[in-house]
Every structure is written in structure tokens, then in C-alpha cells.
Amino acid sequence: MSAQAFLESRFGLGGSVFLVTGGAGGIGFAAARAAAQAGAVAVINDLDPERTEQAAATLRDEGLEATAAPFSVTDPDAVRAGIARILDRHGRIDSLFSNAGNQNRKAFLDYRPDEWASLWKTHVDGAFNLCQAVLPSMVERRGGRIVLMSSISAFGSRGTISAYATAKGGLAAMTRALAVEYGPLGIACNAIAPGYVATGFTTAMQGNEAFQRYIESDVPARRWGTPEDIAGVAVFLAGPASGFINGQVIPVDGGLLATL
Template sequence: MNAASLFDLSGRTALVTGSSAGIGFALAQGLARAGATVVLNGREPGRLTLAAERLRRDGLPVHEMAFDVTDSGSVRPAIARIEDEIGPIDILVNNAGMQFRAPLEDYPEDAWHALMKTNVDSVFHVGQAVAQRMIQRVRGKIINICSVQSELGRPSIAPYAATKGAVKMLTKGMAIDWGKHGLQVNGLGPGYFKTELNRALVEDKAFSDWLIGRTPSRRWGELEDLVGAAIFLSSDASNFVNGQIIYVDGGVTASL
């Protein structure tokens, strides 16, 4: 086996949740360019269709499946439909997530529950539904999107950090329980990236200057910076990598 073939995803099907825009879309695009057939997911069919059309214009193999990843009653029939109509899911990227910023003493209870449901419950529901089928095939790759906030806190985002800490430990638990069945479950932890959700931070000169000075690589992350690690964790190159979190953060978690 040559080095290039280790990273070849041809013939594999990848489901990427929350992939109509931002990090999820970039990862889906990267996996498709590496050879995978990609299934885009989100709750809004119109946005999914627009995202899929962008990939199809590049000649990439893509399907759409709109369902609510926080609702187990929606997840299981959607996973069954993907496997029946498109093919067995070889790669799952649990990317769906949300953010809400507020001082902890004033944090709304409904925002807390929404954050937990979107960022943690979805990983459990989709991960379990897909893993049950992967276990029968004795193979599969699951990538849970963590964050530098899986390790580090920031003002006004304590609940978000709590969710990403939970995803980190759920990732390790999945690897422990499912590794014996031939699955590899790892986390990908982005640092601060230029996305639509972060536009206000990117345009805040004081914050941006602070972040660039705080980051050993001295810049914001670009979405393409995440693709290589995602392909690695999806491919045969990572067949003995399990329960690990790879931080793609320009060195933020390495430095005080």
C-alpha cells in the first residue's frame, strides 16, 4: 500500500451533520474531494439543496438528507434511509452545533437546554444509531467535532465549554466501548476559524489582535486548515488511532 492510498476515501460514504455551511460544509467538501460520497445534513432543506448544488458544480458526489439530529425519533429512520438508498455509512462526522454567549449569572435556562441538546444530545443520538450498524460490519470511522473549548474556557461561554468538554469525553467513551468492534472514534478540535458564525469576532479589531497575538501561528484559522486532519481521521491512515482529540488551533492549546 502506497502512502497516497492510505488517504483515499473512494468507495466510502460519509454523513456530515450540520453541513449546509461553515465547518460542516468545508469538511464535507474535503471528504468528497478525497473520493467519498457525501451526505449533507441539516434541518432546512432549502439550505441543504443550495449547499449540494455548490458541490455538484465541482463534479463531487453528494446527497442531501434533512433531519433533526437532536431528535432520536427523526435520527433513526433517516439513518436507515441513507443506508437503504445511498449505502452503508463508513464515515460519520458529528458536526452539528450552536453557540450562545451571555454572562453565566444571567444565562437563560432555555439557552442552556438548547445548547446541550444541539451540541451533546445530537452526538449521542446520531453516533449510537450509526455505530449500531457499523458494529455489524466490524468497521467504521466516527469524528466528533470538539473545540479548543474542550480544554479552555472564555468569558460568557461557560455552557458552550461544558458541552464541548462533554463531547471530548463522549468521544473517548465511544472509542472505549466500540473499539473492540473495529470502529475508530476520534475528535477534531478547531481553534478560532473565519466562519460566518465568527464574523463579529473577526471584525472586532481588539479581539482579533488579541487572538492573533495569543496564537503561536499568528493568524486566524482558514476552513481548509481543517480538511487534512478530517481526511486522516476518516481514512486507513488512522486505523490504530482511537479516542484521540486532534486540535487544529494554530497552537492555542499549547500556549499560556
């Protein structure tokens, strides 16, 4: 077997349909591009229809296969209708990367109940809505990959992210629960737990000199992660080479969690 044939058979996504939520920018967009470069049709979801279509058009301009599926992951009806449209159009969803997320940094005592709930609603209820809509077709085919987006904050925390860390911890537990329940049906569910990645999500921290010094002194890699650092892991978890990995929350953090 040639190296090319080996890589395609173990790490390629040829002929598959890869859906990523929150994919119009940041990590999600990098994952859509990487999946399409690995041979998948990338279906990009995000909130704003124009921005979502623009993201898919950018990939098509690069000669890749991509379509747009705008809806809010927090709206169960919109998710169900959106997934039905994707299944109508593409026939199947082989992998779901539930990546959409929001953030609201403040002291624990300052959260209003609706602010706290908004984080849970986007991250955890969003993943719940998606998995409920996508899983029946995976169960029917006895196959599929689900990748949830957790965070290193599921393992360790800093001040001002209690709502986010709680939601990401919930997603880590959900990963194991779905793996146990659907593994016997040929479906794997894993999660990625990124460290600090330079995207629009972390703009304020990137502009903060003290935080920049922390990244350069405490992250063993001595740098911010890039969206591409995470995208490759999403493609791996959607592909054949990871076929025996199930129920894992995989840190991709430049070594930060290994630091004392």
C-alpha cells in the same frame, strides 16, 4: 507503488460514504467537499432542506458525489429516519462527522435553563442521537469511523462561553467512552478540537478589533483558522492512515493551546 497510489491507499476515501452534520456551510461544508475530493460520497445534513440541497448541488456541480439529508440532530426520531434513508440509498455509512453546533455567548449567571439546555441538546444530545442511529450498522460491519466536533474550549475557556465549553467538554469525554466501548468492534471514535476558525459562527468576533488583535498576538499561527484547516483533519480521521488512532481529541488551533 506510485506516489498517487500511495496517497490514495493511505489518505483516500474512495468508495466510502462520509456523512457530515451541520454541513451546509462553514467547517462541515469544507469537510464534505474535502471528503468528496478524496473519493467519498459526501452526504450533507443540515437543518434547512433548501440550503442542504443547495450545498450538495454545489459539490455535484464541481463533479463530486454528494447528496442531501436534511433533519435536526436534536430530534431522535428524525435522526433515526434520516439515517435509515441514507442507509437505504447508499448501503452504508463509513464515517460520521458529527459537526452540527450552536452558540449563545453570555455571562454564566445570565443563562436561562432552556438556553443552557439548548447548547447541550444540539452538541451532546445531537451526537448521542447520531451515534445511536449510525453505530448499529457499523457494529454489524465491524468497521466505521466516528469523528465528533469538540473545541479547544474543552481544554481552556474564556468568559461568556460556559454552556458551550461544558458541552464541548462532554463531547471530549464521549469520544473516549465510545472509543473504549467500540474499539474492539473495529470502530474508532476521535474528535477535533478547533481553535478560532473564520466561519459564520465567529462573525461577531471577526468584526471585533480587540479580538482581532488577540488572534494576531496570541495565536502562534497569527491568523484565524480556515474551514479547510479543519476539513483535512476530518478526512485524515475518516481514512486508512489514522487506523490506529482512537479516543483522541485533536486540537487544530494554530498552536493556541501551547501558549502560556
